[in-house]
Amino acid sequence: MRYIEPHAHMVSRTTDDYVSIVTAGCQAVCEPAFWAGFDRSSSRGFYDYFRQLTQYEPQRAAKFGLAHYTWLCINPKESEDLVLADEVLSIIPEFIDSPNVLGIGEIGLNKNSRNELKVLEKHVNLAAERDQLILVHTPHLEDKLKGTRLIVDLIKSDSRIDPGKVIIDHVEEHTAAIALDAGFWAGITLYPESKCTPPRAIDIVENFGHEQIWMNSACDWGVSIPLAVPKTALEMRRRGHTEEFIDQLLYRNPARFMGQCPKFKLPLE
């Protein structure tokens, strides 16, 4: 099989993980900027992180024949400090034209605070001004429903943004329709504990349609499974889905969304 890993934090993963995902059929990996598990002490930490995402990590992936793409932002977990957020936002234009940058992400909300919303709005403005794709992180657990509604309302209110160029990631059964009904794409994250298991992810596709959905492992430094996407392909076969449908969901759908950025190219095409 072939598939795309549309959301993975490879800077936190080992070389063995690269070998595993390539062996399983991964054709491209896409890495949104996110929280490191601790707060950076200054905007210089983000500057180096953006260098890692645009210069070092693509070379590391290339050693395994894998295309590596990235998204830039200051993540919502570090968006409470508005001064830091402005400094990081001012760095992004220096990196945005790098050949592997697909857009702005993963922006969004974490605890649904006023400052997080302000920083989200600034990112959306940057994406609109630079005609960038947007990848949105929705909050965890009890904060997800409220956060998804706030995010969707904010982005919908900006008439410059085409919802078809925005993916609302980490949807679950209670938030999928909020994203899809507004014309956005929806991402389903396959986590062993929080977010979705493969059987539930397949339920969501069966219930809400598959046209504007992708699945990802969102593997990072926490409890997560780099092979979650191909493992979900196994589960889809058990559920009677065809190879054609699996290819559409796990390869052609993410390719179609990210292909809206002209920099996105696949090795097989």
Next chain:
Amino acid sequence: MNREEITDLYFMDARSKLIDLAAFLDRLDRYEGADDYRMAAFRKTAAELMSQQPGRAARVLTAFSDPTEEPIVAAGEKGASGAWSGDKD
């Protein structure tokens, strides 16, 4: 696929999870203390398992969710606990 095939695929897994839930509730009873807001939400939400209406997963997720609409004044902690406390912010 039909209902029997879905049962074949998932019954053992669901059975195991149901026993785990029952054992978890027994385990809580063997230890000192009272339920907090998480277990209050858990016990209320568990009733969804007996519902006859489709959409149980979405309703369980919604029952654990913060139902308010206004952004909070400031983010203190970064993490989430899995249930809405109502007043912790």
